[in-house]
Amino acid sequence: MKYLEEFRDVATVKKMLYKLKLESNKKIKIMEVCGTHTMAIFRTGIRDLLPDNIELISGPGCPVCVTPQGYIDTAIELSKREDIIITTFADMMRVPGTDSSLQKQKALGANVRMVYSPLDAVKIAQDNPDKEVVFLAIGFETTIPTIALSVKRVEELNLNNYSILQSLKTMPATMEGLVLDEEIEIDGFICPGHVSTVIGVKPYEFLAEKYGVPAVVAGFESGDIVFALYKLLKMIQDREPKIENVYSRLVKYEGNQSAINIISDIFEVTNSQWRGLGEIKGSGLKLRNEYQNIDTEIKLGISISREKKLKGCICGEVLKGKKTPLECKLFSKACTPVNPIGACMVSEEGTCAAYYKYGKK
């Protein structure tokens, strides 16, 4: 804890902010890709303390927010079956499908259980041999290694009543998609810290080398974020795009090799559907052929529903950083954390939820 306090030290962070103001002279747009960064930025009030020429835009890094509505609808349909137990990370519970949510289904008697890890879901499968236990496998590289571990565990235990409904995403390909999107101008990225603990720094290097966009891997304390902004500002002003790591206390250049290995053992790259962004090439992962018996869609002979567009909701543009929640007609009126319409309002990490919670109404 004491170690962490240094990254929260108010005097130090204020000094850094002062330096940032002193040295910034160019209008720049920085995207924080990760939802936890979005929350941290709001929680600490950093946004209000930045010089006017630095604009922070929130990216598509909240795993719940980018999960397509069709996926939620499919999970809801499965939850209606007597022979199925749905297991899920907690913040998927409130995500609205077309007509319901898992929370509502649970209230109506569906067997939906919140777990902290897919390994807990495997245990539920062991304890309920007469039920099919479906784990809602969503998220980025942060959660994928434990999902891969659950697949390995199922193989070891020879369990045949566990499967995963997949909507797994990878971060670097998505960032490339954002750089290539002509409607979005991004001068630099704050890369997600948690994802980087797994994949390391190397996978982002193409951003600087291929596209000239600098990026900084950062932690989540105020000191981490302000320091990352300062580094980005310097690189942009000096026209020296690089990938910097200011989260070296947890992130190694090469990442966590055993986590990377287990991911590639179990999964292979595929295209992926993102809520509001459509399909992004090479931005998803799917089970390798030898694990198809653990793929819920194949096992149960179903396919994930097509996404229906939510009327009036601009989550797609918000996820791309094209618009802020304040530009959405539904924000804080029809769409609130109590009654979320778009996914960005559902998850604690969602941009709309952060804007609402931290008072940008």
Place this chain on the structure above:
Amino acid sequence: MDVITLAHGSGGKLTHQLIDGIFQQYFDNEILGQKNDSALLPEVNGKIAVTTDSFVINPIFFNGGDIGKISVCGTVNDLAMSGAKPLYLTVGFIIEEGLAIEDLRKIVKSIAKTAKEAGVKIVTGDTKVVEQGNADKIYINTTGIGVVTRDIYIGGEMAEPGDKVIINGTLGDHGASIMAQRGDLDFDFSTESDCCLLNNLIEDILNTSNNVKVLRDPTRGGLATTLNEIASQSQVAIELEEEQIPIKAEVRSLCEILGVDPLYLANEGKVIVIVSEEDVEKVLEVMRKNPMGEDAQIIGTIVDSNDSNVYLKTGLGGTRILNMLAGELLPRIC
């Protein structure tokens, strides 16, 4: 192992065994001893305060307390928040068949012990038994009756610009402790629930100042939600200083792991005191002398604004709005 069966709720012989063998034995007093359909209470001088609350906590035995202790503390504290001296409690049990009688005995003993500490008598009660699966072990409802003898009025609508906000100690201990003990979270977490009686602390506060405007215990929804209620009732805004808000490092760490905000976590032994600026120091001093207020802190100020917002000034100098809790606190995915 002896367990509660539906027969214990039938009103027959087993019900009477339960009443005589457990409830009467531990709750024993002359009013309960009347054994009639309603208890007749002696006359009291002053305004009568009444409050009721139901307790459905899981787990029923937790680090720092149990459902019995919390069902007395919660209701006694609610009476104290109105400036009332707690006098009597009623206790209603809804028990799921299969509950170990020994567990019930433990809970009843805990109720009796806490009631004795609070100086209240349990004057009437009720027991119902429901089939397995129709309740989660045991639910308890308590109604509290107290008397207000002071010539004061304390209420959520009384906060005025310039008043100060005090909290009697660290926030989120109960919510974090319960979360850490629930499910399969294998956390090595030592912070206990702060479940405790606050009537003595409130007594000390009210003996010190006649300028206490609001007393409120920030239970469900935590500090942020309760202050929003007060801001709305009083038509004022509240400015909090983040750095002054006491939160245990262990609670903060657990919240960071789970992605929840400690300002929204439930407390069961905390009181928000809103008092005039002129009396704030002497109230703070007397609170710190009481074991239930050793870590008391001034955490904010009431400001003149009818937007009814609660503002949090962060350590860096930024400001954010603390809204009411929306929905249920759900841990984040990553």
